[in-house]
Structures are given as structure tokens and as C-alpha cells.
Amino acid sequence: MNATDVLRGHRVVPVVVLEDPDRAGDLGAALVAGGLPVAEATFRTPRAAAVLQRLARRGDLIVGAGTVITARQVDLAHQSGARFVVSPGLSADVVRRCQDLGLPVIPGVSTASEIMAALDLGVDTVKFFPAEASGGLPTVKALSAAFPQVRFVPTGGITERNAPDYLAHPAVAAVGGSWMVAPGLLADGRWDEVAARCSAVHDLQGAAP
Template identity: 55%
Template sequence: MSTDLVSVLAGARIMPVLTVPDPATAAPLADALTAGGARCAEVAFRTPDAEQVLKAMAAHGGLAVGAGTVLTPQQAERAVQAGARFVVSPGYVEEVVVRCRELGVAVVPGIATASELMRALKAGLDTVKLFPAEPLGGTRTLNALAAPFPQVRFVPTGGIGLAQLSGYLAHPAVLAIGGSWMATAAHLERGDYDGIRRLTAEAVESGTT
């Protein structure tokens, strides 16, 4: 297992961010995402069955699956045991970063300010999640943070849709984009896996042009 997100993503730039209440939908969801060209996904660790969902999607084999919304070291441990190849937090929690390092898994803490970014750098990290990206000011905020920290790679997430995708992808400091519009709760409720495949393919195509 790699502690470097760049290695884990292996060039993938579109990261579907998933909230999946029902483990029964995990396998067909993974099929739809991979059919659309996705090579990674983040499963939000905030539903009662998140571990089962993560385990099922990790077993699919076609996706590098990570755990999102990880708030504590204990959640990080459970996520890794379930097969998470990376761990994402909405904010910076030193204990989560330390535990992920001990577990040998890539960790991507969320930052919203220069001070939080400096804490991540002090901890030896060079990849962070800009969250919530759009409410914070979108690419203008990204530009402002990237300028004094040219060594940092960002994974903007939060409020991003297809309309904003190209602006983020064009930024040299952006490693990947996290977004939930490709597979929403409504898609899963009505079993619209073809819609998930289509939206994922549309996003992936934007990331390769």
C-alpha cells in the first residue's frame, strides 16, 4: 500500500465522491463508475453501512477506493481494514494524519485557509483537499493558496459540477477533482446506473481533453 496519493491515483483526475446508504447498491455502482471510465472513488464514511460499502467496492478491483469524511483515528483504522487505499478528511486533524501514516495509507486532509495548509506542510504532507472549494471562492481561492505554496497539490471538492470542472482541471496545482454530481442519492434511489455511467464518462472525458 502506498502513502503517496499520486501513486494511488495513477493519473486519474476525476474522483466520484459517494454517499451510499445501501450496501446492495455498491457492486452495480462500481460497475457503472468503471464503465464510465472512473479509476478511483471516495466513499463517505458517514453512513451506518459505510464499511460494507467500501469493502464491496474495493473488492470490485477496477477502482482505487478511499474513505471520505474520516474524522477520527478509529474511523481511519476501520476504513483501512475495509480496504481503503486512501483516507480523506474534511479538515485537518493531526491524530488522523498520524494514524494513517502508521497504517501506511495515503491521507488527504481538508484545508480552507493558509494556516491549515501550513500545518499540513509541517506534518510533511504535500497533497491536500481544498474544501468546500466552491463556497470558499472556487478557482480564485485556489489561485490565492497555490501561489505561495507551489509545492502543494490540491484535490478541490465541494460544490463542484461539470460546469466548473474545466477551470479546476486547467490549474497546474490540481491533482484531481472530487465531485458528487456523478452519482447522487437520487441516482441510487431510482437505480439509475446508466445515468451514473453517462455522467461519469462525461466528467472523465473532460479530464482527458
């Protein structure tokens, strides 16, 4: 099973940076209430594994680990219940450890050489990161022309405004974004607003190409 299979057609993945694990329950409830039961819990905070674990324990969310940069973090993500792993770059150690564990992985790339390295590792779904800073949709179009077998998950600078353009391209499997789970919303406990923004995402997703 690859990452796009795990995502089950959810083409917009909320990228979550949450400091307090005690708020994970409220966040999970908001995601489910908004009809977007998927999240990438990033390993950018000291208690990220605890956040991931609490989200995964709900049983009604597809939860992955993001910003995974070492094989040790892969193990931690797996132990915490991650269903998939996302990395900002291409690490052979991270990819191989995920493969050892049967854990779908989406490594980060921004160049043709990195895509070739990913293909050498048996990976054909990659995170295009940082998307907007790396040329945005025109770069995705150029790379997909050279690598028609590759599916892209652009992340970095993706907003409610530009997400539909990315999602309309047949090489784009999904996008990652944080506008529906913005840190300010999470810090203030504005769960109704999180749910409302997740609900609005349904109009953006469309069917997978």
C-alpha cells in the same frame, strides 16, 4: 506512495454517499463501465464501511474512504480495503494514523495556516474544502502562489460545469464531485445514467499538469 500516485491519473473522483451496501456492486459496475474506476466512499452513513468493503472487494476499483474524522475511522477504513483516506479537515491524529498504516491521506484545508500545519505533518497534497464556499478557484490561485509545493484537490460545489476550470490550474491534482453519482441516481438505481456521466468525465479530465 502518495494519494495522487494511488489515483493513477484519475483527476475526477466520484464522491459517493450510498446508504445500502447491497447496491455497491451495481455502483461499482457502473463506474467501471463508464471508464471511471475510482470512488471516495464517504463515512456519512451507518453502513459506509460495508459499502467501501464491497467496492474494494471488486478488485477493479481504486476505492478510498471519505469524511474520515477520527483515527478509529482510519483503522476501519484500512480494514475495509481503502486505498486512500480523505478528511474534511486537518486532524493530526488522522494524518499520523494514516502515516503509521502507510495509507495515503488527503486532509482538508481552506486557509494558509492549515496548509502550513499540513506541511508540518509531511503532507503536500490537500483537499481544498468546501471549495466554492471558500472562494473557489481564485482562492486556489492565491494559496498556490504562496505554497507552490502544494497540490490541491478541490471538493465541495464542484460541478461538471466548473470542474474544467479547476483542472486547468497546474496546482490542482484532481477534483472531487458527486454529479455523476448523485444520491437520487443511486437511490433510483439509474446505473446506466451513472455510467454515462462517468464516461462524459473523460472529456473533462485532461492530462495532469
